[in-house]
Amino acid sequence: MTVSKTGYYTHRDCWKHEMGPGHPECPARLDAIEDRLLVTGVADALQHCEVPLASLADIELAHDRMHVAALRGLSDRLIEEEAAGGPPYVQVDTDTSMNRHTWTAALRAAGAALAATDAVMAGEIENAFCSVRPPGHHATRTKAMGFCFFNNVAIAAKYALQRYNLKRVAVVDFDVHHGNGTEDILAGDPRALMVSIFQHPFYPYCGDQEPASNMLNVPVPAYTKGMEVRDIVDMVWMPRLESFKPEMIFVSAGFDAHREDDMGQLSLNEQDYAWITMRVKDVARRFARGRIVSCLEGGYMMGPLARSVEAHVRVLADL
Numbered sequence: 001m002t003v004s005k006t007g008y009y010t011h012r013d014c015w016k017h018e019m020g021p022g023h024p025e026c027p028a029r030l031d032a033i034e035d036r037l038l039v040t041g042v043a044d045a046l047q048h049c050e051v052p053l054a055s056l057a058d059i060e061l062a063h064d065r066m067h068v069a070a071l072r073g074l075s076d077r078l079i080e081e082e083a084a085g086g087p088p089y090v091q092v093d094t095d096t097s098m099n100r101h102t103w104t105a106a107l108r109a110a111g112a113a114l115a116a117t118d119a120v121m122a123g124e125i126e127n128a129f130c131s132v133r134p135p136g137h138h139a140t141r142t143k144a145m146g147f148c149f150f151n152n153v154a155i156a157a158k159y160a161l162q163r164y165n166l167k168r169v170a171v172v173d174f175d176v177h178h179g180n181g182t183e184d185i186l187a188g189d190p191r192a193l194m195v196s197i198f199q200h201p202f203y204p205y206c207g208d209q210e211p212a213s214n215m216l217n218v219p220v221p222a223y224t225k226g227m228e229v230r231d232i233v234d235m236v237w238m239p240r241l242e243s244f245k246p247e248m249i250f251v252s253a254g255f256d257a258h259r260e261d262d263m264g265q266l267s268l269n270e271q272d273y274a275w276i277t278m279r280v281k282d283v284a285r286r287f288a289r290g291r292i293v294s295c296l297e298g299g300y301m302m303g304p305l306a307r308s309v310e311a312h313v314r315v316l317a318d319l
């Protein structure tokens with residue numbers, strides 16, 4: 001059997017973070033993905049990789065030191081107060097809270113993206129999928145929001161630029177929500193290009209203005225269909241990616257634009273996710289030696305999430 005060229009990064013710590021009963025960004029999401037990859041045999045074709053904790057120095061490539069220290073302080077205080085009979089959660093934003101495991105889970109999620117970057121750059125694997133939570137793309141330089149604490153993709157993109165002295169990295173974001181945090185961190189950095197498509201007007205209610213020349217945002221109205229999204233990818237994303245010639249591509253892989261996911265109102269299906277992944281992979285093969293690190297973002301209906309991740313990973317792994 002040949003060694004797989006696709007790395008799979010996940011860690012039990014990412015299951016322990018949870019934000020309260022009924023919260024859509026829940027540990028069961030990772031179960032759904034893992035079960036699907038196992039039952040379809042896809043898991044057998046992947047290289048299962050170790051996930052370290054990210055160092056604070058690496059987190060601070062993308063985040064303000066005060067943001068990192070504030071989250072750590074909240075976590076420490078929560079653990080102390082919970083031990084003394086206090087509540088098990090602390091709210092950091094209207095829809096986002098921490099439990100005693102959140103801090104470690106967030107460091108694992110970023111650590112997965114960083115380790116995947118190292119393995120891809122070393123040529124040990126061609127590409128990677130990080131099945132991690134908390135997600136990251138709403139986390140700005142200074143703020144946790146929208147279920148996100150640290151911006152896994154932005155941290156890894158900044159790390160790839162610094163550690164490997166890359167000149168050009170691209171971020172592709174197809175989550176139904178605008179990746180405002182990634183935009184906040186990467187806008188104005190000419191070494192990075194972000195291409196995204198998202199429902200608008202919709203949470204987080206921004207991204208429709210041209211924020212910086214290295215951001216290619218395509219807001220689309222509710223009920224946009226998969227075929228229309230494919231046209232946008234071909235006509236808007238692809239020319240820009242081809243002229244940018246990225247040396248590495250990071251994917252904010254949110255699957256909440258699926259037609260069966262009621263978090264958003266776009267109408268993609270798993271074939272659309274496979275198709276978009278093929279396009280991204282084609283650019284990666286032509287300019288970046290195939291180097292892709294993909295990180296889970298949204299996707300809240302278990303069935304469609306699991307099927308969409310399977311479709312995405314099958315393309316990454318040439319299955």
Ligand SMILES: [Zn+2]
Binds near residue numbers: 175176256297299
């Ligand atoms: Zn989302």
